[in-house]
Amino acid sequence: MVRIGAFLVGLFFAGWLLVSFLMGAAAYISEPPAPTVEHEFHLAPKHVDFSFDGPFGKYDKAQLQRGFQVFKEVCSACHSLKFVAFRDLEALGYNEAEVKAIAKQWAIKTPDVDPKTGEMTGRDPVPADHFPKPFANNVAAAAANNNAIPPDLSLMTKARHHGSAYVYSLLTGYREQPAELLKKFPDAKTPEGLHYNPYFANLNLAMAPPLTAEGQVTYGEGQPKPTVDQMAKDVAAFLTWTAEPKLENRRTAGLATIIFLLIATGLAYMSYQNIWADKKKKA
Incomplete structure (x- = not known):
């Protein structure tokens, strides 16, 4: 009876x-739901090739260093890298002395406590420190950025679909609102203080175009010309590294595991054939 009741309830x-x-x-x-401006005019990230694409891709350390330079000179004024320490930069090809110099010359001090007075103070960062935040707190960050809090960029390329291409597309995607958009959605005009970018989720963001002109960052001798496109691509590669610093190791380990499993499968099959061959004949 209980089973019948349970069956009927289900x-x-x-x-x-x-x-x-x-x-x-x-x-x-x-x-059907009414079309929205975001649905019609939001664009998927552009196609862009990186050296680390594909199962055998690897980071280009020269590009990562250029990307770090763009982050340092352009992005670090507003954005943080709270999960990255200065000493992690050694993986980009910087030596210990260079990392110490980068940390010491960083424009933002690391918060600290004066052991004599107990008061908050600031000191030069050291390699063991993580990159300091550009603002003391979210209130200060919002006050300096049109009431928008700049996100931490440590894991940004993992937090967005096609993260590397998304960052590149966002940085190179600023433009005027198309006339078609304003004609179809007259109330969707970009508010004052915001900037139209079809690669952003709601099309308008508080961040002004950070990369505006060729030569905004000066690359070293023998490096590509620092066009807006090149700088965007370089910093996108750097932010991919901050999100996945062990990418190459993970792929190497995965490839080794696949090879091991293939060999083990072959050996197991041959062992099976050898052990059970006589048994099958007798049967």
Whole structure:
């Protein structure tokens, strides 16, 4: 009796879910949702090639150093890298002395406490420190950025779909609102203080175009010309490294694991054939 009751209760809920689904599908077909400006004018990230693409891709250390330079001279004024320490830069090809110099010359001091007075103070960062935040707190960050808090960029390329291409597209995607958009959605004009960018989720963001002109950052001798496109690509590569510093090791370990499993599978099959060959003949 209990089983019959449980079956009937389950059948009722299953039927109710089916009816709800059918009603929702019918409503969607008869009254489809109104198109939104974001749905029609938001663009997928541009296609861009990086050296670390694909299962055998590797980081280009020269590009990562250029990307770090762009971050240091342009992005670090507003954005933080709270999960990256200065000493991690050694993986980009900087030696210990260069890392110490970068940390000491960093424009933002590391918060500290004066052991004599107990008061908050600032000191020059050391290699063991993480990159200091550009603002003391979120209130100060919002006050300096049109009430928008600049996000931490440590894991940005993992937090966005096609993260590397997304960062590149966002940095190179600023433009005037298209006339078609304003004609179709006259109330969707970009508010004053915001900037139109079709690669951003809601099309308008508080960050002004950070890369505005060729030569904004000076690269060393023998490096590519620092065009806006090149700088955007370089900093996107650097932010991919901050999010996945062990990318190359992970791929190497994965490839070694696949090779091991293939060899082990072959050996296991040959062992099976050898052990059971006589048994099958006798059977």
